[in-house]
Amino acid sequence: MASKPERLLRGSEAPLSASFLELFFDLAFVLTLSQLAEHLLHDLTLAGALRTALLLTGVWTLWVTTTWFADWYDPESAAVRGLLIAAALASLLAGVAIPQAFDGRGMLFAGAYVALHVGRSVVTAATLRGHPRQRRALRILSWYTLSAVPWLAGGFWADGRVPLWVLALSIDLTGPRFGWPTPMLGRAERKELHLVGEHFAERYQQIMIIALGELVLVAGLSYADTRLHLPETAAFLLVFVTAVLIGLLYVTPAGQRLGSAIEHADPARLGVITGHLHLVMIAGLVVTAVGAELSIAHPTATSDTTAALVILGGPTLFLVGRILFSLTIHRRISWPRVAALFVLGGVAAALRPPLLALSAVAVVVVLVVVVLDRAGILSYRQVRNPD
Template structure:
């Protein structure tokens, strides 16, 4: 019979598919991503983009660490279930606070963020007492306890809020890359950080679907508020095409090979790097959702440089993350995607067309990349079969 601590850990016979509560947890990000898109829409400046990026990174790190947690522990354990429900509530509260997180709701945002991480660390450290893996959770608990100080201090010190939160996030993001080094405990060993590749890759696909769903939802709601005239209809269809093409670009082919790559890689490298790169891709989808609202609501508007940069910048951010993602998995660059990135960057500078035409340009570039990807995959398969 397994000991009490062992019953908390994911066993070899535990299904690798996401549990119901993991999917329930993902729903909290529908609100968070929607709030982030609105936060950026109402402050389309460089400073506004940086503030949105700060909040997105904090919310994203709740998701990432919860995905690791659910990968290491048995999702059927009552303690794990309770912590997943708590993480869902914390994510919802962070989403509620997002529009004013840097102003009147800073305490709610920081408090929700800290509570999710510290409560999870405290419960798992206590539950694993006497078990060899307690040192792993204790290291993580110590790091999040340290970063909690600048998080909470920033919530109560408006003048220092942004630098303190940037510092706190830097601690949280660099910790796993370094193996959470802690006095007297050292760094976590590679075997302690092992991730079930199939489960982890599936979780990434699910959160990408959530982000794409937010894009489609924004497009539908914005289109519903128009008179359904031809330019708005064209803009809506172009946003839908953008969502489809981004989805295809994600899963082909590195997105489908992530699980195998993680199984055979150092998790402190690939497991953490892919978390950073998915943040870039998710950020691209948030910006794309803002661009979707602008293009559908004002399809014939021309000469708005900010709107053009947003409409083109979303796919650019996604492509940049996707290029680096392929580099991390395959250790090679996709030159068609690199070329597409430069084309989109040039378009954001020179295009002064109506916004629906700018959106069409972005879709055309994405479509070319998808076609070239498919042609490359088919050529590779023919070569392999002839061998």
């Protein structure tokens, strides 16, 4: 009979598909993405974009660390179930705090973040007492305890919130890449960080569907608030087509190879890098949702620099993440996607057409990339493996 610590760890017989509570946890991310889009929409400045990016990185860290947690531990364990429910609650509270995270709700955001990371690490370290994997949990606990100081200090001190939270996130993003090196505990070895490729790839696909769902939801709600005239209808349809095309781009072809790549790679490298690149792609979808709201509400309005950057910047961000994703998975660069970035940037810099026309340009460029990918007409350049 397995010991209590052994029962906490994911066994070879554990299902590879996401558990019900993992999917339940994802539901909290729906609110978070919606709040982030609204946060950016109401502060379309460079400073507003950077603040939104900071919050997005924080909540993304909640999601990706919870996914690592669910990959390492048995989803049928009572402790794991309880911690997944706690993760959903923490994500919801962080989402509630987002609109005023830099005003009166900074402590709510930081408190939810710290409580999840530190609390989860304490529970796993205590449950794994006497097991070799306890050292991994203690290393993680040490790093999140360290980053909790600037997180909570920023929550208390509004004037220093941004630099303190940047410092805290830097700590949290650095730890996994180097195996959470800790005095007297060393750093985690590769075998301690092993990830189940099929499970992890499925989780990324599910969160991308959540992000695409947020884009479709924003489009539908924005369209419902219009007069449903032809320009608004055209703008709505363009956003819907954009969502479909982005979904196709994600799964072709590197998205289909992610599972096997993670299974045989160094998790501290590929596992962390793919997390960062999915953050870039999801940031692109958040910006695309803001652009959708602008274009559907005012399709015939002449674009200014801000509107152009938002409407074209969303697909551009996604394509940047997708290019780097392909490069990471199979060491190749898709030149059609690179060319698409130049087209999007050129249009944004040179033209000021109606918002509807900008949306159409974005759709055409993404459509061309999808067609070239599907047809196999790709000018790839093989990149030497640095390993």
